Amino acid sequence: MNEPTSYSDDFMPDDERKTTASPSPAAASAASHTATWLTVLGVGVLAIAFIVIETRLVSLPETAEGFAKKILQGGALALLFLVLRRLLKGALSRQVVDASVRFNLERVLDLTLGLVLFFVLMTLLFSDWYTAAVSLGLLSVILGFALQTPITSFIGWIYILVRKSFRVGDRIRVGDITGDVIDLSYLDTTILEVRGDYLTGDHPSGRIIKFPNLTVLSEAVYNYTTISYPFIWNEIKVQLAYQSDLELVTRLMTEVVERELGPALQERLTAYRDLLNRTMLGETASPLGPLVFFTVSDNTWVEAIVRYVVKPHEAETVKTRLIRKLLHELNQHDEKVLLPKSNMR
Known part of the structure; x- marks a missing residue:
């Protein structure tokens, strides 16, 4: 196993429910405007490129022209998925109050849209489904052998979400590591260490520690702020x-x-x-x-x-x-x- 590199709300009063820090309204608005302009710019570039190819302002071989059109269609689909992602995340931010639940749902949303986009693009680029399926099958076998540890860590991420082992914001102990979860990605978990080698109390040590998600499949996880009872004696x-x-x-x-x-x-x-x-x-x-x-x-x-x-x-x-x-x-x-x-x- 790789060594690490560092509520139900039913039981919690409203003023004790944990939330994670969110960006200021001004910063969020600026980021939203930037993303909107980039999307509009991307649509404009794709539209101009498609018109240039369609009107044959630039002469291309027939094979290259067909492939270029597929690339442009794929780019348009990617932009469409980005817009859809923003709309769905906006809906989540309005409908889901709990910050930890919203964080996990956004990760699942990103993964789902990414997989759908990947298969749609493969269908678009490879008109022969049989050839595409065989190519994907061989690629999967090769990657399966080469990426066993990351794949196991991804399974560990699914296990954490399904079994609700911990959420972002929870204080946990895994092996010799104790700290507050600040990020839960597809492959690893990031915590802000508490106590550590130089402190005796429950004060954060300042060290950021990452460990692969596959750790939870073989190690006991101690959750001090578990959903069912987020308190300790x-x-x-x-x-x-x-x-x-x-x-x-x-x-x-x-x-x-x-x-x-x-x-x-x-x-x-x-x-x-x-x-x-x-x-x-x-x-x-x-x-x-x-x-x-x-x-x-x-x-x-x-x-x-x-x-x-x-x-x-x-x-x-x-x-x-x-x-x-x-x-x-x-x-x-x-x-x-x-x-x-x-x-x-």
């Missing part, structure tokens, strides 16, 4: 002395997390419970709030652990904010919440 550990009031610690940690995360926490926990109810784990007790656990350390203290649900892209920021609030609150009760008295801490 995170936790914070605080070390306490054995003499601490654990009931008070439980209450304080729960109150801080509920206060800081607000109503969004309950919405995410409700979505988590709904997800469990749709699986064989439906009878499992679902939490209604933050979870607080205690474990005994191998050293001389107790670890208080609070767990909560958060969006993956906000995990590091939320954890930092909660640690500050938790320590501030616990230090307000230093007579009952005791820290370990050891230099090993």
